[in-house]
Amino acid sequence: MSEVLTVNNLKLYYFTRKGVVKALDDVSFSLKEGETLGLVGESGCGKTTLGMGLLRMPSPPGKIVDGEIIIDNENIIHLKENELRKRIRWNKISMIFQGAMNSLTPVYNIKKQMLETLLNHREMEEEQTLEIIKKYINYVGLSEDVLKRYPHELSGGMKQRVVIATALFLEPKIVIADEPTTALDVVVQAQIINLLKKLKHDLNLSFIFITHDLATEAEVADRIMVMYAGKIAEIGTNDQIYGKQGPSHPYTKGLLGATPKLREKVEELAFIPGTPPDLLNPPTGCRFHERCPVAFDKCILNEPPLKEIEPEHFVACWRCYDE
Numbered sequence: 001m002s003e004v005l006t007v008n009n010l011k012l013y014y015f016t017r018k019g020v021v022k023a024l025d026d027v028s029f030s031l032k033e034g035e036t037l038g039l040v041g042e043s044g045c046g047k048t049t050l051g052m053g054l055l056r057m058p059s060p061p062g063k064i065v066d067g068e069i070i071i072d073n074e075n076i077i078h079l080k081e082n083e084l085r086k087r088i089r090w091n092k093i094s095m096i097f098q099g100a101m102n103s104l105t106p107v108y109n110i111k112k113q114m115l116e117t118l119l120n121h122r123e124m125e126e127e128q129t130l131e132i133i134k135k136y137i138n139y140v141g142l143s144e145d146v147l148k149r150y151p152h153e154l155s156g157g158m159k160q161r162v163v164i165a166t167a168l169f170l171e172p173k174i175v176i177a178d179e180p181t182t183a184l185d186v187v188v189q190a191q192i193i194n195l196l197k198k199l200k201h202d203l204n205l206s207f208i209f210i211t212h213d214l215a216t217e218a219e220v221a222d223r224i225m226v227m228y229a230g231k232i233a234e235i236g237t238n239d240q241i242y243g244k245q246g247p248s249h250p251y252t253k254g255l256l257g258a259t260p261k262l263r264e265k266v267e268e269l270a271f272i273p274g275t276p277p278d279l280l281n282p283p284t285g286c287r288f289h290e291r292c293p294v295a296f297d298k299c300i301l302n303e304p305p306l307k308e309i310e311p312e313h314f315v316a317c318w319r320c321y322d323e
């Protein structure tokens with residue numbers, strides 16, 4: 001499988017009044033054509049920052065300070081805003097934003113909201129644009145009648161389908177879905193996941209699927225990328241992370257241990273002691289060492305590199321390789 005996206009040593013910092021928040025620090029990975037890469041990690045580890053960074057839309061006061069984002073063999077890191085808007089965002093890479101279904105403008109009907117996004121990113125006649133909108137509204141399982149309605153007249157699942165159609169109608173090959181099912185009940189969650197799977201297959205999309213929910217990730221992702229405090233802790237195939245052998249990084253093991261299982265009753269759920277570090281002043285060495293049950297001296301002093309320990313399986317942990 002060829003790579004549709006390659007990220008090299010990406011650094012994105014928030015320059016706040018309190019200091020510099022190192023939200024992404026030397027992040028490197030790739031996304032293959034037609035795969036779903038699941039992105040997991042505790043709140044605040046940098047998942048949304050990564051998604052927004054890949055679109056070159058860091059939320060203020062964020063700035064990309066270093067690295068490469070290569071899409072279709074083109075490094076987009078220095079492209080001008082105008083070019084990004086006309087050629088890259090929504091055209092090659094788009095995002096289903098976290099909570100977007102609740103941010104639809106209440107005073108616009110669905111047709112007007114969708115038209116605005118489309119015309120903002122591509123010069124087209126309104127009639128032609130409307131045809132595209134109708135095609136994608138049908139793709140996501142809604143009837144054209146929805147276009148006349150206002151957001152408050154739609155259910156959560158319908159609004160999320162509108163958001164998904166909006167992310168897709170300029171035919172990007174890469175879609176970042178940031179917690180696309182979080183605010184929905186379990187039945188609607190399943191419908192949305194099935195829809196995303198179908199779209200991925202029919203349109204040959206590559207997804208980065210961000211979620212807190214490891215069970216959802218196990219269901220949708222081909223590979224899993226685990227982030228901790230602005231860095232990648234582990235990347236592996238679904239089987240390497242969720243299979244019999246289990247993950248290698250102590251943080252991933254902790255995350256899986258802390259996930260409730262539907263059919264197993266336990267006295268007390270395992271948990272990872274402590275809280276994630278403050279990214280204004282991250283710990284030296286491995287950023288996880290203060291909470292790690294197997295940390296030793298080296299982890300406090302030296303940062304572990306992300307290394308391939310078996311084909312497709314990358315880990316940043318001194319316990320996982322000999323050095």
Ligand SMILES: Nc1ncnc2c1ncn2[C@@H]1O[C@H](COP(=O)(O)OP(=O)(O)OP(=O)(O)O)[C@@H](O)[C@H]1O
Nearest residue numbers: 014021023043044045046047048049059060061279
């Ligand atoms: N606009 C901002 N200004 C300053 N700091 C920010 C901003 N946005 C995010 N951060 C900080 O960057 C770090 C990463 O945040 P981010 O929202 O990317 O995490 P996340 O993993 O997506 O969290 P969640 O799962 O809660 O959505 C956190 O320390 C957060 O406080």
